[in-house]
Amino acid sequence: MTLQVLNSPFNEEQVKQLNTLLPTLNDYQKIWLTGYLSVVSTTNVAAAPVVDVAEEVKIITAEPQSATILYGSQTGNAQSLAEKLGKELTEAGVDVTVASMAAFKTNQLKKLTNLFIVTSTHGEGTPPDNAIQFHEFLYSKRAPKLEHVQFSVLALGDSSYEFFCKTGADFDEQLAKLGAQRIVPRVDCDLDYDDLAASWFANVKNALVTTASASVSQTSGVTKEVSSSQYSKKNPFYAEVFENINLNGRGSNKATHHIELSLEGSGLTYAPGDSIGILPENDEQLVGILIEALGFQQAEIVKVDEQDLTLAEALQKKLEITVLSKPLLQKIQSFTVHPDLAELLQDDQKWKDYVYGRDLLDVVQSFGPFSWNAQQFIELLRKIPARLYSIASSQEANEEEAHLTIGKVSYETDGRDRLGVCSGQIAERIEVGQKLPIYIHANPNFKLPKDDDTPIIMIGAGTGIAPFRAFVEERAARGAEGKSWLFFGDQHFVTDFLYQTDWQGWLKEEALTKLTTAFSRDGDEKIYVQHRLQEHAKELYEWIEQGAVIYVCGDKKTMAADVDKTIHAIIAEQGAKTAEQATEYVSNLKQQQRYQRDVY
Template sequence: MTLQVLNSPFSEEQVKQLNTLLPTLNDYQKIWLTGYLSVVPATAVVPVIDTAEEVKVIATEPQSATILYGSQTGNAQSLAEKLGKELKDAGVEATVLAMSAFKTNQLKKLTNLFIITSTHGEGTPPDNAIQFHEFLYSKRAPKLESIQYSVLALGDSSYEFFCKTGADFDEQLAKLGAQRIVPRVDCDLDYDDLAAGWFENVKNALVTAAPATASQTSAITKEASSTQYSKKNPFYAEVLEKINLNGRGSNKVTYHVELSLEESGLTYAPGDSIGILPENDEQLVHLLIEALGFQQEEIVQVDEQAVPLGKVLQRKLEITVLSKPLLQKIQNFTVNSDLAELLQDDQKWKDYVYGRDLLDVVRSFGPFSWNAQQFVELLRKIPARLYSIASSQEANEEEAHLTIGKVSYETDGRDRLGVCSGQIAERIEIGQKLPIYIHANPNFKLPQDDNIPIIMIGAGTGIAPFRSFVEERAARGAEGKSWLFFGDQHFVTDFLYQTDWQGWVKDGALTNLTTAFSRDGEEKVYVQHRLQEHAKELYEWIEQGAVIYVCGDEKTMAADVDKTLHAIIAEQGAKAAEQAAEYINNLKQQQRYQRDVY
């Protein structure tokens, strides 16, 4: 930027001085200077003082901010850390903490509080946010009139209680007297753009004149110039292997998939996941467009690009998951009263959407008044599917292994497939490529100390991360004890990775292996029953410092395991129910009870 003399109100000497100064200023200095000049009266005389005194007079006290996150799979934590870095680069003193690590007696001392949280399951807080959530709703919660705050909520709009935890924090902080300085933003699974906008609003509310240091500027430049694979810029990984892990006669199909990471530079740790960007089934897309009365090659605008309808429905937009918000939008385009009647009854619409997709809606509730453009504008993008990595990079340097159960079922006489699992099972072969990225999960990690015992509890495909755990420890020669509880239907057909586990038991990498095959006896036996059978030894391991890991279905398996662990601790530790609950909460705070549930 160079100031020209022509028509300038400045003398030539002033122009020279300005042209010497302006190129040396960073963005924040320019913003500060603009604001300073806007409030200084035109007739004011700026005193001539030495540099030290000038800093005292005109420098603004740096703002401070505390960023608390509630995170189950790592998304909220990643965003919180990113916001913390951006605020620090902008001169704000930012502290980033998990809610479980924040001391609530410090709450009243805060000035600026920013909360980033996901909503877990059916409207519940993530594990590391439960206690802070309970505290804010308790009688011990203080008045917070001195605090400014804002909330970024993450969720999934296909669930009824979309972003409920974020809304809870937002509303309760306001009730306690805190002042909202940036409106809450509710993000769906495709949250990048909305989160970036919230970040900008937060920075604009807090930014000071403090300039970025040379090291910060260098870090920003380095980050901007480096190429990283991500959800928006996936790596296309070749499929090296695809094996059905279930035996003949099983009613399940579970694939072991090996992906090449060669030349990607991608790294992962045990407990991380791989995100796959799937495509819809081409045949389903054809049927949907036919039912709509549109044409495959009809052009629509999506993300400011002109794309054929068939292509965008196959590759970009979700057509298999129904939610109440989507049905409410569709209702505006039909005079069919059946849809409005369905939506008036909570139980009826929930029963209807279970196992159905957009094709069912189009066939059942027409005619519709929309055109193709209006139709696609109702739909959200296809969310990536996350799968726990089932391998250790220490043992497989340029590979990542996945365990993917095929989802298939029949509703209303039509066979259905899971979007991603169906694609893997029926349309992806060895040698083809999948668009992927690494999703780090800092809340599901092996202890840094290899001597610490670990207890792993999983069912079905929930076995995946534990294969990475044991393979990693075997590669590192770890000496800590390890105990795997694994459950599935039948020993003969559903013992996933059986030879791997038996080999690791033989080699000593896996200390104990306890299985529960629910359909092999007259009574169904699940992993929680095996936990109870080994209650005494299990409690001894926990008392010795063992870390407990649970991976699997949240509503049934993980919930039952949690109840059983409470019961074991109460029984073996001679504790009341409240004491057992406190014991469990302490384990969570110490990151000794970690869950990867879905």
């Protein structure tokens, strides 16, 4: 902002002084100055007394606004946004506390004035692990009345799931029921959340400034852009693929690819437990068939984010065409009079059954004709989400490399072979020497203990083995002496023992203390990792009592859920505890970050 002399009540020298001062002030200083001038202006200007500034501060300045930002985060997105908001509010003169919901003491709720929630929704509408207890508390009889609290919620989710942003909606509704007042409306974000989050940040800052002063201080409407020299989801690094190996043996019904990427020249750094985001492309052949079914031309020009692209480019490189959701089907319904689609959407079970394993081509072939043009069609679609994969290497041991473990998703529906977008690209279309657009996704909720002497228990199945390869490789490189125990499960010992020689080498070096495997299809009975945990219950409990940190990586609905039940049962049985006491014990482990999960 620059003052001009024309039509200004200030003379030229005053304008020069103001233009020198204003750019140096932060938001809070501008608010203070506004308040100071408003107090002075309430007296006769001509007769205004000389006021000592130090004395006047006592009269017109209130304590800086305070705000508490709580995050519920499984993979780190919500935490990263919460910390970013905290930084921006601090720069605006707000006294900020940022904390995980798991670490926040609920008896402090009654003392808050401004509360901001940033939370993801995990799986089918459940809170992230570190938000479960806080969520339960707010819905309990112990939750206090919060009429004195102003709040707002930023909810992260995935619109392909039925319960999109449910955890955020839960917090928003329950805080209101407890009497808290919304200072800014809740914002629900899909996977491409940057712009909506930036807008919410700006509204939160403006709202706090408004309540801090009778005069509103203008803040920037967007968050600070990441420097172009830093690689991110919006500015990915193109990493060369210098290894792409199928880890499964001949005869396996799986294809699990070990990918090695070069980070040379990128400056990218990561820690064990972090992930790499890959920005994938749709299969060119599938795109061609879809455009033909739509009756459009591949070379037709459409606009995506103010950029002119051919329809083929837009559908291959920018837009999602393989995942169906109810909101998408509802949008499509407005462009067709086909009665079957309307009927399908009226029955919750029917549409869920239909979308499972199907894609946009199925919809176009089944429910036409449609009244849209190419531009209207592509405006119904969301961006292709990045795919996150746990890093399977230690940067301590591989300075300019990152390794990934990616299982190929392939299946058949209605007589047509289908492939996962990213895993299919990796398995069938990416060759050594080609490049992939990537970025590092930090996961602060899945990390090795700082003390190398701390025992660790790692439980993974299939590609859930990836972060544990990074953990053990890191500890081996650091010469850590803490005990480590790996539980690994897959189908067959001969064909599916991922990274077998690595584990054997680390066992020999004593970088890995114990290895327990479960190959579910090698015997008459299916044996999974949770069965092996139960078999070693006594020793497992001893390790936990000795301070071991438990890590679980794998499928949330089945493997991770079964492991969690088994851990509760072992603690109850070996610790002679009731079910309630075992639940409390596990909750304490989570609060102490001694039970961490990377589940999907």
